[in-house]
Amino acid sequence: MNLSLLSSCKSLRSLQQLQAHATKSSLDADPLIAGKLLLHCAVHISDARAHDYAERLLRHAPNPDAFMYNAVIRGFSDSDAPHSSISTFALMLKNLSSQIDSFTLAFSLKSAANLRCLRTGSQLHCQALLRGLDIHIFVGTTLISMYAECGRVEFARDVFDEIPEPNTVTWNALLTAFFRRGDVGGAERVFAAMPAKSPTSYNLMLGGYTKLGEFALAGKVFDEMPLKDEVSWSTMILGLAQHGWFEEAFGYFRRLRGVGTRPNEVSLTGVLSACAQAGALEFAKMVHCFVEKVGLIWITPVNNALMDTYSKCGSVDMSRLVFERMTGKRSIVSWTTLITGLAMQGHGEEALALFLEMEGSGVELDGTAFVALLYACAHAGLVEEGSEMFDKMSKLYRLNPEIEHYGCMVDLYSRAGQLTRAYDFVTQMPIPPNDIIWRTLLGACSFHGNVQLAEKVKDKLSEMDPNNRGDRVLLSNIYAVAGKWRDAAAVRRSMAELKLRKSPGWSRIEVDKMVYTFVAGVREDGVTREAYEKLGEVMSRIRVEGGYVPEVAIVLHDVEEEEKEGAVAAHSEKLAVAFGMARSGGGRRVRVVKNLRVCRDCHNVMKLISKVYDMEIVMRDRSRFHYFKNGNCSCKDYW
DNA sequence: TTACTAATGC
Numbered sequence: 172m173n174l175s176l177l178s179s180c181k182s183l184r185s186l187q188q189l190q191a192h193a194t195k196s197s198l199d200a201d202p203l204i205a206g207k208l209l210l211h212c213a214v215h216i217s218d219a220r221a222h223d224y225a226e227r228l229l230r231h232a233p234n235p236d237a238f239m240y241n242a243v244i245r246g247f248s249d250s251d252a253p254h255s256s257i258s259t260f261a262l263m264l265k266n267l268s269s270q271i272d273s274f275t276l277a278f279s280l281k282s283a284a285n286l287r288c289l290r291t292g293s294q295l296h297c298q299a300l301l302r303g304l305d306i307h308i309f310v311g312t313t314l315i316s317m318y319a320e321c322g323r324v325e326f327a328r329d330v331f332d333e334i335p336e337p338n339t340v341t342w343n344a345l346l347t348a349f350f351r352r353g354d355v356g357g358a359e360r361v362f363a364a365m366p367a368k369s370p371t372s373y374n375l376m377l378g379g380y381t382k383l384g385e386f387a388l389a390g391k392v393f394d395e396m397p398l399k400d401e402v403s404w405s406t407m408i409l410g411l412a413q414h415g416w417f418e419e420a421f422g423y424f425r426r427l428r429g430v431g432t433r434p435n436e437v438s439l440t441g442v443l444s445a446c447a448q449a450g451a452l453e454f455a456k457m458v459h460c461f462v463e464k465v466g467l468i469w470i471t472p473v474n475n476a477l478m479d480t481y482s483k484c485g486s487v488d489m490s491r492l493v494f495e496r497m498t499g500k501r502s503i504v505s506w507t508t509l510i511t512g513l514a515m516q517g518h519g520e521e522a523l524a525l526f527l528e529m530e531g532s533g534v535e536l537d538g539t540a541f542v543a544l545l546y547a548c549a550h551a552g553l554v555e556e557g558s559e560m561f562d563k564m565s566k567l568y569r570l571n572p573e574i575e576h577y578g579c580m581v582d583l584y585s586r587a588g589q590l591t592r593a594y595d596f597v598t599q600m601p602i603p604p605n606d607i608i609w610r611t612l613l614g615a616c617s618f619h620g621n622v623q624l625a626e627k628v629k630d631k632l633s634e635m636d637p638n639n640r641g642d643r644v645l646l647s648n649i650y651a652v653a654g655k656w657r658d659a660a661a662v663r664r665s666m667a668e669l670k671l672r673k674s675p676g677w678s679r680i681e682v683d684k685m686v687y688t689f690v691a692g693v694r695e696d697g698v699t700r701e702a703y704e705k706l707g708e709v710m711s712r713i714r715v716e717g718g719y720v721p722e723v724a725i726v727l728h729d730v731e732e733e734e735k736e737g738a739v740a741a742h743s744e745k746l747a748v749a750f751g752m753a754r755s756g757g758g759r760r761v762r763v764v765k766n767l768r769v770c771r772d773c774h775n776v777m778k779l780i781s782k783v784y785d786m787e788i789v790m791r792d793r794s795r796f797h798y799f800k801n802g803n804c805s806c807k808d809y810w
Numbered sequence: 811t812t813a814c815t816a817a818t819g820c
Binding site for chain 1: 811812813814815816817818819820
């Protein structure tokens with residue numbers, strides 16, 4: 172039998188055929204062939220069943236050698252069942268203890284690290300000590316990583332000190348250990364003491380700094396490092412994107428293109444993540460073209476990132492198109508991304524249909540997929556459908572509902588106005604409800620004007636999160652709407668006395684592939700002045716032609732209120748839209764992204780602008796999309 | 811057949 176056939180075996184099925192062929196020719200008795208087959212099965216086939224199959228082969232082999240044990244231990248070490256790797260180690264300890272070598276220990280330790288199991292890791296450390304393998308360069312380095320994963324930097328250090336000739340990889344493992352525990356000073360000392368540095372050492376520093384948001388330090392290392400590889404660029408771009416520095420992430424991407432390095436798929440997903448968060452559609456389209464051009468469109472995570480970006484930029488049609496045309500295998504993430512995208516736009520029915528299609532597609536469902544589905548049902552008023560799916564989740568799919576799922580259900584009933592059902596559901600939950608759940612209910616009380624229930628709910632919230640500003644705003648609004656002025660005023664006084672924190676609100680708009688950020692109350696730069704000027708003109712026109720009346724009176728507007736200064740007149744979304752109108756040169760569409768939920772007054776203003784100026788406004792707020800057109804909003808005034 | 815670095819959905 173030709174062993175080179177092995178590399179063409181990409182599926183468990185084709186491998187089993189080869190296996191059958193070997194058995195028929197009595198070749199399976201050859202330990203070399205049996206071992207190679209087993210290794211290929213355990214390591215090179217990305218199918219959970221392949222690992223189990225390899226383990227069965229091992230257990231049935233007449234005289235399995237160390238190579239075969241090692242193959243199975245390795246196969247499980249990077250799977251989602253690392254504990255099977257440990258049980259295989261135990262089997263080897265029983266049957267072939269004398270043959271345990273550096274490979275066995277390195278792979279087993281990797282599993283212990285993935286399991287974050289200090290007990291298992293320490294026991295393996297003992298086995299290594301018994302055999303004098305703890306100072307073996309590969310085993311020792313993996314030991315350091317294992318202790319790092321388990322958060323025991325002092326043990327990692329002890330192992331390091333025993334290794335006679337640590338190489339750069341060993342030093343890197345130690346560096347990782349210090350960062351993992353958040354000891355930046357320690358990491359910096361290790362970095363300074365290293366006798367030699369490979370690009371990985373620098374990249375570890377970049378990763379350590381960017382995770383902490385230390386971009387000045389990261390930038391310095393980045394500029395000083397002699398050789399920047401793909402990981403260096405990806406780390407910077409991803410780190411910036413994850414900390415909300417979108418324009419800076421774009422800057423690194425432009426720089427990367429400028430120096431002629433070809434961005435890899437990780438840099439691309441990173442820059443797409445920045446586009447998604449910032450709502451930068453034009454930049455995203457450019458990245459999409461680039462992905463096609465460099466031939467990385469077959470990579471599933473890149474497609475998923477593209478879909479997510481288009482959805483979050485308000486172009487769910489493009490998202491759907493990417494999904495339909497993707498050449499790579501659709502993962503559970505691909506399906507969930509599109510379902511969420513459809514749900515955010517209020518296309519609940521289509522989201523539900525897609526979920527049903529996913530059920531038949533053979534992908535393994537997970538909890539997040541159900542979060543997306545329940546979110547879709549909640550936003551489209553599909554109460555009974557959502558309810559049924561929630562039951563199905565545990566009964567049919569054996570997925571344990573988590574707090575997010577209960578939250579979705581409370582939202583589902585609340586939005587539909589079934590407050591009693593929502594409240595009963597909360598009181599009968601098998602796990603204790605968190606503040607988010609009570610807050611959902613409080614919001615629903617506010618929307619439906621249920622003062623009695625609101626007071627009950629507020630008591631719960633006061634116990635859990637006594638200093639939350641948003642909760643008091645909601646309660647005050649409930650009283651105000653019910654005409655209980657005295658109660659409303661008392662809540663507001665208590666807020667003033669406590670000087671409760673405010674979440675800073677911002678809105679962003681993309682013009683000519685540049686993203687502009689607006690914050691209420693800040694007005695020094697030219698861009699903001701331009702926005703204010705246009706806003707003044709817009710407001711007076713909608714007052715005259717649209718009959719606008721500001722909703723200031725007694726009701727406090729924002730759930731998570733922006734700057735109260737200047738009342739609601741200068742909320743950041745108004746500034747961003749005005750700026751977009753000033754710069755769009757008569758364009759009929761403006762797209763804005765806001766980090767909080769849009770307030771009622773701004774929502775009203777957007778409707779009027781869409782009518783008076785005959786234009787469309789697409790606004791993504793914290794929970795969904797609003798399409799303003801002809802004086803109406805796609806959310807039907809419920810958000 | 812082994813060790814250290816970056817990734818997508820709520």
